[in-house]
Amino acid sequence: VAKCMHTLTLSMEELSIHCRILWFLSLQTILVMLLGDSAVGKTCFLVQFKDGAFLAGNFIATVGIDFRNKVVTVDNLKVKLQIWDTAGQERFRSVTHAYYRDAQALLLLYDITSKSSFDNIRAWLTEIHEYAQKDVVIMLLGNKSDMVHERVIKQEEGQKLAREYGVPFMETSAKTGVNVELAFLAVAKELKQRVSQQPNEPKFQIHEYIESQKQKSGCCGFM
Numbered sequence: 001v002a003k004c005m006h007t008l009t010l011s012m013e014e015l016s017i018h019c020r021i022l023w024f025l026s027l028q029t030i031l032v033m034l035l036g037d038s039a040v041g042k043t044c045f046l047v048q049f050k051d052g053a054f055l056a057g058n059f060i061a062t063v064g065i066d067f068r069n070k071v072v073t074v075d076n077l078k079v080k081l082q083i084w085d086t087a088g089q090e091r092f093r094s095v096t097h098a099y100y101r102d103a104q105a106l107l108l109l110y111d112i113t114s115k116s117s118f119d120n121i122r123a124w125l126t127e128i129h130e131y132a133q134k135d136v137v138i139m140l141l142g143n144k145s146d147m148v149h150e151r152v153i154k155q156e157e158g159q160k161l162a163r164e165y166g167v168p169f170m171e172t173s174a175k176t177g178v179n180v181e182l183a184f185l186a187v188a189k190e191l192k193q194r195v196s197q198q199p200n201e202p203k204f205q206i207h208e209y210i211e212s213q214k215q216k217s218g219c220c221g222f223m
């Protein structure tokens with residue numbers, strides 16, 4: 001029995017190593033795309049995540065598409081995120097459509113101080129369903145949560161819309177950094193878990209993960 005147990009333990013260990021190698025080889029780079037109307041803060045969101053800085057000053061709209069890489073650690077594994085920052089302006093829409101199908105995760109932003117950017121989320125989701133992969137991870141983000149006095153979209157409205165489409169939701173601030181890293185880590189963890197999850201493990205729940213991180217940080221703006 002002891003010998004059997006030993007063999008069993010070894011093979012479980014081996015299996016785990018194989019899973020990690022597979023994960024490393026297959027999903028070493030995760031493609032994340034930032035979407036949403038012009039001026040909702042996509043470029044600032046990316047710069048905050050990449051460099052921990054806020055781009056204050058004149059607003060310069062993105063032309064076409066741009067990308068940055070950042071390596072993060074998910075469950076002790078290094079994962080490279082390749083993040084595509086898209087132009088929100090309508091005239092670049094056909095350029096960005098071409099990139100949708102390669103994205104594994106989409107962070108869809110609106111600006112909590114702009115009703116039109118929130119109203120356009122439904123149209124963005126329609127486009128996503130038309131052009132993106134069926135199993136793409138989508139997260140809805142209400143950005144500029146630091147602008148409390150200019151807010152026109154309540155947190156509950158964002159939450160309600162997200163629930164309607166079955167996607168996770170958070171409010172974020174590219175200015176203060178609130179929830180910026182968490183948004184990327186949550187989608188990376190979801191994608192990693194899809195690959196490496198053991199059959200006897202409970203399914204990873206991105207909503208619960210976000211909630212647990214909220215409780216850990218005791219901070220604001222999570223949903």
Ligand SMILES: Nc1nc2c(ncn2[C@@H]2O[C@H](COP(=O)(O)OP(=O)(O)OP(=O)(O)O)[C@@H](O)[C@H]2O)c(=O)[nH]1
Pocket residue numbers: 036037038039040041042043044045055056057058059060061062063086087088089143144145146147172173174175176
């Ligand atoms: N207060 C505040 N301002 C923000 C935040 N995020 C972005 N901004 C400001 O909003 C404006 C637009 O930000 P960008 O990041 O350039 O917007 P974008 O979504 O990339 O715009 P496009 O490139 O046209 O699609 C800039 O003036 C930023 O300084 C935020 O979280 N809080």
